[in-house]
Amino acid sequence: MKKIAVCISGQIRYWEAIYPFFEYWNNLFDDVEFTFFISTWKEKTWVDDKFGGLEIVDVDFDKHEFITSYSKHDHNIEMRSGGLKPHTPYQIYLMKQVQTLRKNYEDENNIKFDGVIQTRNDIFISYELLVRCIKTIKVENYFLKNSIFTPGGVSLHPYSDIGVCLILQTDTFYFGISSIMDKLIDMYDYLNTDATELQTHFIQPEFFNRKNIHCYSIKTHPLVIRDTDVRKNGRPTSKSLIKIKNEKGIDWIFQTELQEVSKEYWNYK
Secondary structure, three states: OEEEEEEEEOOOOOHHHHHHHHHHHHHOOOOEEEEEEEEEEOOOOOOOHHHOOOOOOOOOHHHOOOEEEEEEEOOOOOOOOOOOOOHHHHHHHHHHHHHHHHHHHHHHHOOOOOEEEEEOOOEEOOHHHHHHHHHHOOOOOHHHHHEEEEOOOEEEEEEEOOEEEEEEOOOOEEEEOHHHHHHHOOHHHHHHHOOOOOOOOOHHHHHHHHOOOEEEEOOOOOEEOOOHHHOOOOOOOHHHHHHHHHHOOHHHHHHOOHHHHHHHHOOOO
């Protein structure tokens, strides 16, 4: 039995629409057990204007048996953002907190998870992406001890007239073994002290490079929920997920090609 920790952090958005899909993961594989951890805010925090009237709700996680441990935090944190929007320090602070929950659980129970997913809650993660994670840890390959896996990996990005920088293509999903995820706990302190890049997509690859973490593409992307003004074809909305659950059942979306799901439910033209 492979044991995978699922570490969810950030603002809680569209919880009622998405949590049944996370909860269903433990019905998908006979030889994999998922253990869930969540870190979020005690109260409403900064929301990007592009999300319009996004409603942030306070969830009682004690009512959800599939969640092993959670934490809620005051949003008045130390913040080095260089005048940029504050979502980067907020994001990385809660990653630190949820990975600490996971590590404390391992220490208290004298275990090590075979793999760890770091993600957010307003996201649909497909069966294919879960299978890729599981296959990655089926064998103790030599590269696992120094590697983290994300949907798009790291590449060069034109930065200015004088050179380039590193960019993380997607910052919504990470996968690796416990010892790699332990290192993510230090990224918030690094941001507030030594970081050159202060913006998400750029701070992560800089940190990976400093910590000798190699970032590779896992070649499959999760789908962030996009409602109202930021709705996109091919992306789920909260209402479409509820409709799928009610009309087809949760198992259907994990058994069906995403192209077919998108054609039937995520085409908004």
